[in-house]
Each structure stands twice: as structure tokens, then as C-alpha cells.
Amino acid sequence: MNYRMFEVFRAIINIFLIIIIILSLDDIIYDIYANIKRKSKLKSKLIKIKDLDSIPPTLIAIFVPAWREEKVISDMLQNNLSMINYSKSFYHIFVGVYPNDLETQAAIRPLLSIYKNLHMVINYINGPTTKANNINNIYANLKIHEEITGISFDIVIIHDSEDIIHPTSLKLVNFLIQSKKYSAVQLPVFPLQPYPTLKKFFINLTSGTYADEFAENHFRTMVARENANLIVPSAGTGFAISRTALYKIEENRSDHLILNQNSLTEDYELSLYMQKMGIDVHYFLQGLERVLSNSKIVKEYIATREFFPNTLHEAVKQKARWIYGIAFQSAKYIKLKDYSPSQKYSIIHDWKAKYANIIIAPCYFIIFYVILAYIISLPTLVSYKSLGWYLSLVLTIMAFERQIMRAMALKNVYGWRSAILSNFLLPILPIRFTWGNIINFLATLSAWRIHLFGSSKTKSKWAKTEHSYLPKDMLENYRVKLGDLILQKELIDPLKLQSILNSMNDDSKQLGEILIEDKIISEKDLLSVLAELLGTGYLENIDKLIDPVLGNIFSKDLAFKFNVIPLLMWRDKILLASSQIIGDDVQYEIEQNIGIKPLVILVPSAAIKEALQSLYLTDLDISKLLNTKRIGELLIENNLVDLDQLLQAFKIQKNTGEKLGEILVKLNVITNNQLQEIITSYNLNNYTEGASIVSDSSSSVEQAEM
Secondary structure, three states: OOHHHHHHHHHHHHHHHHHHHHHHHHHHHHHHHHHHHHHHHHHHHOOOHHHHHHOOOOOEEEEEEOOOOOOOHHHHHHHHHHHOOOOHHHEEEEEEEOOOOHHHHHHHHHHHOOOOOEEEEEOOOOOOOOHHHHHHHHHHHHHHHHHHHOOOOOEEEEOOOOOEOOOOHHHHHHHHHHOOOOOEEEOOEEEOOOOOOHHHHOOOHHHHHHHHHHHHHHHHHHHHHHHOOOOOOOOOOOEEEEHHHHHHHHHHOOOOOOOOOOOOOHHHHHHHHHHHOOOOEEEOOOEEEEEOOOOOEEEEEOOEEEOOOOOHHHHHHHHHHHHHHHHHHHHHHOOHHHOOHHHHHHHHHHHOHHHHHHHHHHHHHHHHHHHHHHHOOOOOOOOOOOHHHHHHHHHHHHHHHHHHHHHHHHHHHHOHHHHHHHHOOOOOOOHHHHHHHHHHHHHHHHHHHHHHHOOHHHHHOOOOOOOOOOOHHHHHHHOOOHHHHHHHOOOOOHHHHHHHHHHOOOOOOOHHHHHHHOOOOOHHHHHHHHHHHHOOOEOOOOHHHOOHHHHHHOOHHHHHHHOEEEEEEEOOEEEEEEOOOOOHHHHHHHHHHHOOEEEEEEOOHHHHHHHHHHHHOOOOOOHHHOOEOOHHHHHHHOOOOOHHHHHHHHHHHHHHOOOHHHHHHHOOOOOHHHHHHHHHHOOOOOOOOOOOOEOOOOOOHHHHOO
16 A cells, blocks of 8 residues: 555544544533433432322323234233232233234233233234334224223323333322323333353343443433433333323324334334424433342332343344434434424434444454554554544543443443443453444444335334243242332331341241331331232221121121121122231131122221221111112122222222212223213212212111211
């Protein structure tokens, strides 16, 4: 190579270095802003987890679009339906499948008879379509479901078929949308990662790059975007939106669909469309302290967890779809002039990937050339104190800063070991950091290929990746336990709980017993937490639910033997109140005695004692009460509400004094027309309150007002 050509080559290298520095500057800006504002902003936005219970549950619909997910969908649904810490009758999961995907349908169908809040929505055309089409079809069927049942959902959450949904996430979303009046909320997404070891480092090298990027983006970048009031993009999973916002989107889109049917990154396009309409997406990062089974105190984020691809082919295919959808496709659907300068900055930052991921490749050739020049005799590319030398120095400092920022994010999400292995395991360059750049380079090339040479069908096809799910024994780590709930409700501090767990052994008493005996928490608090943990109901007071007619039906001997109170009876079930968890053997004995299945809610022992006295040790004339029919029983008998919804209404009634029927209407579990039909059908003209209704005008007013 002659001197002139070599000088031209040096000039080209300098141009490359300048371009990369310019493209990397906004990352530095994010870092500076994030570090200056992060703590103060986060502190002002953090909420007390115990306050989540101060807001009544509202109906939530979870959308799960699926195409050939027979390997994971059953485990995903069973796990989340059993782990989500939200009133079971206040959320429903709608899974979107295709007519030609019989395997996924077969995996879901057996669960439909087990879980009444699970629904399978079969698309009107064969798959695969786009994910956006699938979700639009689920939404259309949701509206049909609402018309048929008369109930309406207030919030929609989108999840993937391989997600582990955080048990507290629905409570958090409900609080943010109802109390904080957010229109849409994006929760963090953190990839599942095995415990990092050198032995498994290369086995999990590709999936580890997802952990690196999501930790950095969802611990740092998304927080910075939220704090700076920039556009917060939806991640496509763990994304919640209010129905009010959805109605507004429907009205404004020309096709009246909530998502762009042709977009491969419908989540990102939706975020931009919402911002244009003045609907903000809020990003919320909240940590919970937990004491693990090994007594270690950790911070766990309320985030969606899932496995990401661990092969080069699958990773490139998935990321090519993301890059094409965000950096190429979205430019067709939006106009930058519709956005403010700061919003334009957000969009351009996202679009730059189609160039930045390509430009970075020559840098690696330059690095290897410089290394090779030390081994064999080669012309010097970057001479000391030349322009190229200073540019390289600047770029090196910027790259090191990026690694430090990523390491900090990884440390907070996955721990120090992951941070070190990801960013500082070298021989020359950090291995995982470099491998991630190679994947992004190949994915960007693939995205350019789709953009330049792909057919319209290729550009809109749902290119799914293969998924896997955690085994059941590992899923237990994500399940809410008694200690987690009492920490969330601030009934104990982590160090005290850690001390108690360390002192326990296999033969010791249960945690709840120790907490009561040591007077750390009250019986009321413990029963309330246990009821939430076990999915049974809890009522602090049952005065207005005492029914002398049931006292006549349910024998005194059974009531005193098992220390229970009958509260409601409908069809083939009876609701009993108890101050302790009743085992299957006791429930079986009660069922054999009375001939109907007992359901049990927890109530403080003092309330049980008082109720036993009132119901069985006081002379009552029940002749006037035999025609009494209470509204709670009527609504359940007519399949308009379930027990869980009724108990939620009772809790609200205790604080507000409103009529039970009116509360249920406000909760959207019944319509006002349905309530009025019950009142009319049973001739309940003297309806004065909601806990009970008297259908016989000769019955006492006192009973009517229960």
C-alpha cells in the first residue's frame, strides 16, 4: 500500500471514529442525566407497597397472544394463575390462538374447565399473522365477552406466552392507573439467567447478552426517559393500558383498531401513536425487599421475567425483527413533525440502531489491526498524538464509561458476579460485551436485508422464536410467601424476619405462630395476610352477616365443635367463618353432616366468639325470618357474582357504608340493570342496604338493614 492510499485509509478511520463518537454522545447524556436525577426522582415516585391494598381491585384483562406455544403455554398459564397475588375473580386471561395451531389449543383446552377466569380466543384466520393482529382479535373478543356477561374491564395488560408475571404486578398496575391516574404503565422486563459461573459462561453466552441489554435499558435508560419526560416505549410485555386510553385510540385510528396490523413492533408503534395523542406511557421501577429461604436479604424488582434465545440464529432472528420494526417500519407510520423537540430526540435515538450497529463493526477490525501490528511488522494506523490517537482515546474512555454503567445496572438486577463476568472478563475485549455487538451487527444486516429485499409478506410475518419455561421447583422462588407479605405490609422489618427464620428449624413452630406468640403482629394482621396468601377471604367484622335462619340450619354442635359460624348459603355451598385454617378432614366431616360443600373465610377469634353467642346462645324468634333472602345470596345464586367479588364488596361496605349492590356495580362486576332485575324479580321493594334484602314485608326492618 503506497503512502497516499495509506493516508486516505487513515482519514477514513478518523471519519469512522468521529461518527461513532457522535452516535454515542446521547448515551453519555442519558448517563449524566440518570446519575444526577435518578435518586431524587425515584425517591419521589416510589410508593409504599402496603398502600396497594388501599385501592379496591378493578377488573383486569391479560392478553397473551400465542402461535405454536404448545411447549410452554400450559405451564405459563398454570403458574401465573396460581401465583398472581390479585383477587382471582378480578382478572381474566385471554389467550389468542389460531385455527391451524391445534397443538397450542390442545395444551390450553384442559385448563378452561379448571380456571373460570381463563379464556381461549381463536383467530378468524390461520396463523401466523402479526402479533398486532392477534392482539386486535383478542380485544375484539373481549368486547363480545363484555356484552355477553354485562361486566366491563378497566385495564388491559399484555404479556407473552413465556412470561413469569410478578405476583404483585397486577396490584401495582391497578394502583398506578386508579390512584395515580396513569393512562399506561410499562413495568421492567428482566431476562431469566442461571446463577453465573465460569463453567456455564459460554453455554449461556447469547442469552447473557439479553440480560446485559435489558438490565441497562430497564434499570437505567427507561428510568432516565421517564424522569426527563421523554417518550417511554412499550416493551410489548408487562405493558398495561387503561380502557379509557384504548377507547381514545380506537376512535382516532382510521381502522378503529388498537394496534397497527402490519407492524412487527406494534408495541413501539403504539407508544409513538399514544404520545402523538397526548397519552403518556409511564415507566415504573419498584423494588421489594425479600428474605430468601437461605435467609439472605435481597431486593427483587416487580418485573416480568422470561427466557430469551440462547442460540445465535434465534437471537439474530428476534433482534432483526425488533430493529426492522423500530428503526425502519415505524418511520413509515409516523411523522417527526408531529412531535416536540425532546420527543424527536427520543425517536431518533431509537432509530440510530440501524446505523450504529453497522458502523461499530469496522472498529473491531481497527482494534485487531492495531493488536496484530504489535506482533508483525505493519504500518502504524494511529500515530502517537495524532487526530486518530485522540479520537481513539476519547472513544476508549466512552466505551469504558458504557461498561461501568452497564455493570452498575447488572449489579443491581443480577448481582456483582454477573456484572463482572459480563463487562470485565477479557483476554483482550470483554467477551460478552463483544458477542452482544456481533449479534446486533448481524441482526441489523438482516433488518437491512428485509428492508431492501423482503416481500410485503416477509415484512409483516410473525417470526417467532422458540421458548422454554422454568421447571416447577425453580418457580417456587418467585412465589409469594408469608414472610414476603408481612414485609410488604410493613408489619415487620427484614432484619427481624431474617433473625426469626434463622432461629427456626424443621421441628419448630410455624412462622405465623411465632409472630403471634412473640406479639410481633396481631391476630387480625396475621389472618388478613394468611387469607391473601391462601386465596381465601378475610372479614374483620361479620355482625351484619349473622343470619338466624342459617343458625337454625347449621347445627350448634358443629358450630361449637369446629368454632365456625355460617354466613351465607346458596345452591350446594355454605360459607363459614373461622379464626383458623380448616383442614380438608374437617371440611369433609362438615360436608358429611350437612350435605353441602363448605367454603371458609378467616375472621378474628373475638368476632367468632361474639357471633357464636349471638347466634346460638340467644333466644330468637325466627318465624318472621323464614322468608328472608339476602342480596349476596341472590346474586351468587343467579351467577351474577362470585364469592370473591362479594367479599371484596363487603370490605368496601365496612368503610363506606354504601349498599352492597351499588358497590358491586361500581366494581363493574354487575350492571345496574342486572341489579334492578334482581330487585324486581324478588319483589325487593324495601331494599335499603346491600348486605341482605328482605322479601317479606312483615320481616323486621333491622334484618332488612343488615
